[in-house]
Amino acid sequence: MCGIFAYAGTENAVPLLIEGLRSVEYRGYDSAGISVIDSSGEIQTVKRGDHKASLENLAVAAGESQLSGVVGIGHTRWATHGEVNQQNSHPHASSDGSVSIAHNGIIENFIELKDQLVDSGFEFKSETDSEVLAHLVGNRVAAGSSLREAVIGAAGQIKGNTAIVAVSKAEPDVVVGLRVGNAGGIVVGKSDHAAVMASDTIALLPYTSEVIYLEPGEVVEIEHGDVRLFDLQGSTITREPVVTAQNFEAAQKGNHPHFMSKEIAEEPDAVQGAMRGRADFSAGTLSLPEISLTSEKLKSIDRVVLTGMGTSLHAAMFGASVIESLARIPATAENSSELRYRNPVLGPNTLIVAVTQSGETADTLAAMEHARNAGSPQGVVLELEGSQATRIADFTLPVRAGQEIGVASTKTLIGSMTTLLELAVVLAETRGVIDAVQVKTIVESMAELPSLIAKTLELNGQVSELADRLSKFEDLLYLGRGAQLPIALEGALKMKELAYIHAEGYAAGEMKHGVNALLGDDMATVVAAPQNDLYEKMLSNISEVKARGGEVAAIATEGDEMIGRVADHVIYVPKCPELLQPFVTLVPMQILAYRTALALGRDPDKPRNLAKTVTVE
Ligand code: M6R
Numbered sequence: 001m002c003g004i005f006a007y008a009g010t011e012n013a014v015p016l017l018i019e020g021l022r023s024v025e026y027r028g029y030d031s032a033g034i035s036v037i038d039s040s041g042e043i044q045t046v047k048r049g050d051h052k053a054s055l056e057n058l059a060v061a062a063g064e065s066q067l068s069g070v071v072g073i074g075h076t077r078w079a080t081h082g083e084v085n086q087q088n089s090h091p092h093a094s095s096d097g098s099v100s101i102a103h104n105g106i107i108e109n110f111i112e113l114k115d116q117l118v119d120s121g122f123e124f125k126s127e128t129d130s131e132v133l134a135h136l137v138g139n140r141v142a143a144g145s146s147l148r149e150a151v152i153g154a155a156g157q158i159k160g161n162t163a164i165v166a167v168s169k170a171e172p173d174v175v176v177g178l179r180v181g182n183a184g185g186i187v188v189g190k191s192d193h194a195a196v197m198a199s200d201t202i203a204l205l206p207y208t209s210e211v212i213y214l215e216p217g218e219v220v221e222i223e224h225g226d227v228r229l230f231d232l233q234g235s236t237i238t239r240e241p242v243v244t245a246q247n248f249e250a251a252q253k254g255n256h257p258h259f260m261s262k263e264i265a266e267e268p269d270a271v272q273g274a275m276r277g278r279a280d281f282s283a284g285t286l287s288l289p290e291i292s293l294t295s296e297k298l299k300s301i302d303r304v305v306l307t308g309m310g311t312s313l314h315a316a317m318f319g320a321s322v323i324e325s326l327a328r329i330p331a332t333a334e335n336s337s338e339l340r341y342r343n344p345v346l347g348p349n350t351l352i353v354a355v356t357q358s359g360e361t362a363d364t365l366a367a368m369e370h371a372r373n374a375g376s377p378q379g380v381v382l383e384l385e386g387s388q389a390t391r392i393a394d395f396t397l398p399v400r401a402g403q404e405i406g407v408a409s410t411k412t413l414i415g416s417m418t419t420l421l422e423l424a425v426v427l428a429e430t431r432g433v434i435d436a437v438q439v440k441t442i443v444e445s446m447a448e449l450p451s452l453i454a455k456t457l458e459l460n461g462q463v464s465e466l467a468d469r470l471s472k473f474e475d476l477l478y479l480g481r482g483a484q485l486p487i488a489l490e491g492a493l494k495m496k497e498l499a500y501i502h503a504e505g506y507a508a509g510e511m512k513h514g515v516n517a518l519l520g521d522d523m524a525t526v527v528a529a530p531q532n533d534l535y536e537k538m539l540s541n542i543s544e545v546k547a548r549g550g551e552v553a554a555i556a557t558e559g560d561e562m563i564g565r566v567a568d569h570v571i572y573v574p575k576c577p578e579l580l581q582p583f584v585t586l587v588p589m590q591i592l593a594y595r596t597a598l599a600l601g602r603d604p605d606k607p608r609n610l611a612k613t614v615t616v617e
Contacts, residue, residue, distance in 0.1 A: 001027050001028055001029075001078045001104070001184065001611035001612070001613050001614055001615045001616065002027070002029070002075065002076060002077055002078050002090075002103075002104040002184065002199070002615070003021060003024025003025065003027050003029060003075065003076040003104075003198070003199045003200065003203075004024070004073070004074070004075055004102055004104060004163065004165050004177075004184075004186065004197070004198055004199040005017055005020030005021050005023075005024060005073075005074045005075075005196070005197075005198045005199075005203050006020075006072065006073040006074065006165045006167075006175040006177065006196065006197045006198070006222070007020065007070075007071065007072055007175070007194060007195075007196050008070075008071045008173060008174060008175045008194065008195050008196075008222045008223050008224060009070055009071075009191075009193050009194025009195065009196075009224060009225070010070055010193045010194065010224065011070065011193075011194065012068045012069070012070065013034075013036050013068075013069055013070055013071060013072040014034065014036060014062050014067050014068055014069070014072070015059075017034045017036070017072050017073070017074035018034065018055065018058065018059045018062065018074070019206070020074055020196070020198060020203045021034070021055055021058075021074045021075070021076050022055060023198075023200065023202050023203040023205075024076055024198060024199055024200050024202070024203050025055055025076050026259070026405040026406075026407070026605075026612050027076070027078075027199070027200070027611055027612045027613045028078050028407060028606070028610055028611025028612050028613070029054065029055075029076035029077060029078050029611075030049065030051050030052075030054065030077060030078060030079055030084040031047065031048060031049040031050070031051075031054050031076070031077040031079070031084055031085075031086075031088065031089035031090070032047065032048055032054040032055045032058045032074070032075065032076045032077070032089065033045060033046060033047025033048065033058065033074065033075055033077075033089045033090050033091055033102075034046060034047070034058065034062065034067075034072055034073065034074040034075075034091070035072055035073050035074075035091040035093075035100035035102075035167060036067060036068065036069030036070075036071065036072030037069045037070075037071045037072065037167055037169065037172045038067070038068065038069045039068070039069065041169055041172050042097075042169065043093065043097060043098070043099075043100045043167060043169055044065075044067055044069065045091055045093060045100060046058060046061050046062050046065060046067055047086055047089035047090070047091070048061060048086060048089060049077075049084045049085040049086045049087070049088060049089045051084060052603075052606060054076075054089070055076070071167060071172060071173055071174070071175060072167065072175075073091055073100065073101075073102050073165045073166070073167055073175055074091075074102070075089075075090035075091055075102035075103075075165075077089050077090050078611050080106055080129075080616060081106075081110070081127060081128045081129045081130075082126060082127030082128045083127070087125055087126045087127075088126045088127055088128050090102040090103060090128075090130060091134075092125075092126060092128065092130055092131040092133070092134040093125075093134055093138075094134045094135055094137060094138020094139070094141070094142075095122055095123060095135060095138060096138060096142065097169075098138060098141060098142065098168060098169045098170065099134060099137050099138040099141050099147070099150070099166060099167070099168045099169070100134070100166065100167050101130070101133050101134045101137055101151075101164055101165065101166040102130075102164070102165050102166075103130035103133050103162065103163070103164050104162070104163040104164075104183045104184045104199060104615055105160055105161045105162040105163060105181070105183030105184070105615065105616060106129060106160050106161070106183075106616045107129040107130065107132055107133065107158045107159070107160050107162070108158075108159040108160040109158060109159040109160075110129035110132050110158070113132045113136070113157065113158065114129075114132050117132065117135050117136075122135050132158070133154055133155075133158065133162075133164060136150075136153075136154035136157055136158075137150045137151055137154045137166055137168075138150075140153050140154060141168050141170060146171065147166060147167070147168040147170070147171050147174060147176045147221075148176050148219055148221055148230065148234075149234070150166075150168075151164055151166050151176045151178050151219065152178065152219055152232050152234070155178055155180050155232075156232075160181070160183070161180065161181030161182050161183035161362065161615075161616075162178070162179070162180045162181065162183050163177070163178070163179050163180075163183045163184050163185070163186050163199065163615075164176075164177065164178045165177045165186075165197065173223045173224065174221055174222070174223045175197065175221070175222050175223075176219065176220070176221050177197045177214065177219065177220045177222070178214075178218070178219045178220075179214040179215070179216055179217070179218055179219075180216055180217060180232075181216050182216065182360065182362055182365040182366070182388050182615070183362070183615050183616065184199050184360050184613065184615035185199060185200075185213060185214065185360055185386075185387060185388055186198070186199065186213075186214040186220065187199070187200070187201050187204060187211050187212065187213050187214070187386070188204075188211065188212045188214065188220050188222065188227050189204040189207055189208040189210060189211045189212070189227075189241065190207070190208060190222070190225050190226070190227050191207045191208055191225065192225055193224055193225050194207065194224065194225060195222035195223065195224065195225055195226060195227050196222070197220060197222055199613075201244050201246050201384070201386060202246055202403060204244075205244075205246060205247065208241075209243055209244050209246075210241035210242070210243055210244075211241055211242060211243075211244050211386070212227065212229065212239055212241045212242070213242075213386050213387075213391075214229075215391065216388070217231060217232050218230070218231060218232075218237065219231070219232065242386065244385070244386060245385065246384075246385075246403055258406065258594075258604050258605050259404075259405040259406035259605045260406035260408055260410060260498075260594050260604045260605055261594060261604075263404055263405070263406050263410045263411045264410050264411065264457070264587070264590055264591060264594065265457060266401070266402060266411050267410065267411045267414045267453050267457070267587065268449075268450040268451070268453045268454045268457075269401075269402070269411075269450070270399075270400075270401035270402065270411035270412070270414050270415040270418075271414055271415065271418045271449045271450050271453060271583070272450050273399070273400035273401055273402065273415060274399055274400055274401065274415045274416075274418035274419045274422070275418060275422070275446060275449075276400065277289070278422055279422070279443050279446055279447070280443070281443060281444070281447045284436075284439065284440030284441075284443045284444060285436070285439060285440070285443065286422055286425050286426060286429075286439055286442070286443050286446075287426065288397060288422055288423060288426045290395050290396060290397050290398070291379065291395050291397075291426065292394055292395040293377055293394065293395065295430050297377060298351075298427060298430045298431065299430065299431055300348075300349055301329060301349055301350070301351045301377075301427075302329065302330070302349045302350070303329065303330050303331070303332075303349065303350045303351070304320070304323050304324075304329050304330070304331040304332075304350070304351045304352075304353060304427075305331075305332055305333075305334060305339070305344070305346070305350055305351070305352050305353070305371075305376075306319045306320050306323075306331065306332070306333040306334070306352075306353045306354075306355060306420075307333065307334050307335070307336045307339050307352065307353070307354050307355070307364065307367050307368075308333075308335075308336060308354060308355035308356055308361075308364055309335060309336050309337065309356075309361050309363055309364055309614070310409070310493065311357075311408075311409040311412075311413050311490060311493065312355040312356050312357060312361070312364070312409070312413075312416065313333060313335055313336075313355070314413065314486040314487075314489050314490040314493070315355045315381070315413050315416035315417055315420060315486070316333035316334075316353070316355045316420075317333040317485065317486035317489070318417050318420060318483060318486045318487075318582055319331070319333065319353060319355065319381075319416075319417070319420030319421075319423065319424070320332055320333040321482065321483045321486070322420060322421050322424040322483070322579070323420070323423065323424040323427060325424075326424040326425060326427075326428040326433070326434065327424055327427035327428035327431060327433055328428070328431075328433050329427065329431070335363075336354070336361070336363040336364040336366065336367035336368075337363040337367075337617060339367040339370070340363060340366040340367040340370050344370075344374075346370075346371055346374035346375075346376045347374060347375060347376060348375050348376065348377070350371075350374075350376045351376065351377055351378065351379070352367075352368065352371040352376045352377070352378035352379075353378065353379050353380070353381060353420070353423065354367065354368050354378065354379075354380040354381070354382075354389060354393065355380070355381045355382075355416050355420070356380065356381075356382050356383075356387075356389050357382070357383045357384065357399075357404060357409055357412040357416075358382075358383070358384050358387060358612070358613040358614075359380065359382045359383070359384045359385075359386075359387025359388055359389035359390060360384070360387050360388055360389070360613050360615055361613070361614050361615070362614060362615050362616050362617045363614075363617050364389065365388055365389060365392065366617070368380070368389060368392040368393065369392055372392055377394050378392070378393050378394055379393055379394060379395045379396065379397055379423075380392070380393035380395075380396050380397070381397045381399060381416050381419045381420060381423075382396060382397070382398060382399060383398070383399045383400075383401055383403070383404065383412045383415070383416075384403070385398050397419050397422075397423065398419075399412060399415035399416050399418075399419050400415065401414070401415030401416075404612075405605070405612075406604065406605045406612075407497075407605065407606060407607055407610050407611065407612045408494060408497055408498055408590075408593075408594075408604065408605075408607065410590050413490065413586070414453065414583060414586060414587075417582065417583060417586075418446075418449065418583075421446070421579070425439060425442055425443075442579065445576070445577045445579065445580060446580070448576070448580075449580060449583060452574050452576050452580065452583065452584055453583060453584065453587060455574045456573055456574065456584050456587040456588065457587060457591075459571055459572075459573070459587075459588055459591065460591055460595075462571055463571060463588050463591040463592050463595055464591075464595045466553055466569050466571065466592060466595075467591075467592055467594075467595030467596040467598075467599050468595075468599050469524075469553075469569070470495075470501070470524055470526075470553070470592070470596055471499065471501075471596045471599040471600050473501065473522070473523065473524045474501065474502060474522070475501070475502050475503075475504075475518070475522065475523040475524075476492070476495055476501055476502070476503040476504070476523065476524055476525070476526060477492075477503070477504050477506060477515065477518070477519075477523055477524070477525040477526070477545075477550075478491045478492040478495075478503060478504065478505040478506065478525070478526045478527075478528075478589075479505075479506055479507075479508040479511070479525060479526070479527045479528070479538070479541055480505075480507070480508060480527070480528040481507060481508050481509060481534040481537060481538060482532070482533075482534050483578075483581065483582045484528040484529075484530070484534075484581070484582060484585060485505075485507050486582070487528050487582050487585050487586050487589060488505045488506065488508075488526075488527075488528050488589075489505035490505070490586065490589060490590075491503075491505065491526055491528070491586075491589030491590075491592065491593070492504055492505035493505065494589060494590055494592075494593035494594075495592070495593045495596060497593075497607045497610055498593045498594060498596070498597035498602060498604050498607055499593060499596040499597045499599075499600055499602060500600070500602060500607075500608070501596065501600075508527070508537065508538060508541040509537070511541060511544060512544075516544065516548065519544075519545055519548035519549070519550045520548060520549050520550060521549045521550065521551070523550060524550065524551040524552070524553065525542075525545045525550050525551070525552050525553070526552075526553045526554075526555070526589070526592070527541065527542055527545075527552060527553070527554045527555065527567070528555050528585045528589075529542065529554045529555065529556050529563060529567075530555070530556060530557045530573065530578075530581040530584070530585055531556070531557040531560055531575075532578045532581060533578075539562065539563070539566060542554060542563075542566045542567055543566055546566060551568050551569075552566070552567040552568050552569070553567065553568065553569040553570070553571070554566075554567035554569070554570050554571070555570075555571050555573060555585045555588050555589070556570050556571070556572055556573070557572065557573065557574075557575050557581075558572040558573065558574055558575055559572075559575060560572070571588045573585055573587075573588065
């Protein structure tokens with residue numbers, strides 16, 4: 001979703017702003033723009049609302065207009081209010097052109113504020129909610145406030161979570177950034193003669209690896225190599241930077257045609273990353289040193305509620321299934337946008353486990369805040385360290401899959417699943433449900449996960465053939481049971497988001513209760529059916545589909561001859577303990593969606609209408 005990059009230094013900011021925006025474009029965007037203060041002290045703005053071509057077109061337009069200046073702000077927009085076009089792109093200017101702002105978030109009371117501004121004679125050039133802020137800040141600057149005071153004052157007038165960056169003609173060396181609530185982060189860093197801020201750490205890495213994350217309710221001023229932090233009352237805040245572990249190379253495509261194919265290929269490493277320092281394969285032990293709760297506290301937990309959105313919700317569902325089966329604690333997974341609003345019964349004995357790649361998903365953060373207020377201990381399983389979720393949770397379990405750029409989550413999911421499996425084992429051992437011998441058996445089997453996944457990646461060719469076939473359908477059904485249900489749901493989600501094929505994920509046992517009415521030769525069914533206790537039930541489900549003329553593709557265990565007699569297509573995954581089966585059935589589901597997207601000419605890295613980081617609800 002919307003990205004921010006700002007620079008205050010001594011070099012020409014224009015190419016730097018465009019490069020900064022390139023590194024945040026993966027979040028999802030449809031428009032881009034920059035404002036710089038030129039050598040005569042005027043604010044010059046160039047923007048484009050050309051969907052995916054916006055950044056390229058912006059770079060060309062900025063070059064043609066010979067735009068330059070050493071201080072500026074940039075923004076990639078993901079439209080929420082008003083269509084995708086140049087006027088609605090950020091930055092937005094105040095009426096007198098003395099201030100320019102870029103904004104992430106939604107201004108919930110914008111209609112009321114806009115009406116007041118229009119009544120007072122302000123003219124709006126866009127349909128966005130954000131332009132309100134430009135006028136509110138401009139007004140205050142015109143009345144004599146400093147840019148910082150004006151941004152704080154304007155933020156106080158709006159309702160909703162917000163991140164803002166702003167420049168003013170009156171203070172041509174300064175950029176102000178502000179964060180209120182959770183509308184995406186702002187991270188700040190500096191090099192010798194420049195200071196930079198952005199919505200993502202990755203954008204700062206060409207400058208520094210020492211960064212400061214703004215907390216909600218904080219403001220920052222950057223000027224040349226200076227970074228000054230304040231609270232909303234204007235008091236100075238002193239905070240040492242932290243060293244980020246993210247690295248720039250990890251965010252490049254390398255030899256891969258797409259980030260998605262690179263990130264799927266990195267899944268064996270992602271799993272390894274999630275086990276590093278936790279699983280001791282020679283001793284056969286497992287620990288999660290990051291858990292800050294005492295063993296007494298862990299023993300007092302009588303319920304685990306896992307939460308997340310989209311793919312992270314599917315990871316949470318997998319987590320609930322392994323926590324309940326291994327640790328014997330009642331565990332459920334719930335969509336954060338539901339959890340946050342339904343006034344759930346939570347308390348000190350309910351452990352909340354949030355799952356989020358970005359750590360910035362608005363609904364997930366809100367659910368976490370709700371749980372914190374209810375006094376529940378909580379942990380977060382997350383990829384992007386330093387993000388807001390780490391500051392709400394009592395403890396963070398980093399996934400360590402490495403930065404994921406493709407909008408579709410792939411390696412983060414498999415890393416999150418590994419981490420959740422580890423959590424289940426640790427909870428089970430701490431509570432005395434399994435003993436050291438059982439832990440050793442699980443750890444020994446987990447040692448094989450990277451090679452099992454690497455073997456599954458070799459299925460690329462076979463999966464491509466299946467993808468060609470499935471690309472002919474407009475409707476697909478994905479079925480699974482038990483721990484394979486989240487995998488089936490994820491397979492369907494991936495197919496929808498990447499190939500734009502309507503795909504339903506279903507618990508196979510539900511079919512007779514409605515879905516069977518859809519079966520026929522115009523809908524193919526993908527079935528996760530590895531050999532386990534539920535295998536025979538899945539065979540019956542496949543037969544039901546076949547009996548109604550449906551075509552079936554099964555993801556099955558190698559050596560299973562039976563399934564080839566009922567399904568039309570079979571993708572064989574390596575044999576492994578049942579606990580690990582969801583990992584090996586997941587990978588072909590991901591490759592299938594990727595290959596189908598390619599067969600249909602879609603861009604798998606940037607699916608339409610979707611954003612990597614969803615900072616608004
Ligand atoms: O950053 P998060 O994991 O919290 O994001 C949640 C979802 O938006 C995300 O998992 C989304 O469903 C996937 N990128 C889809 O592939």
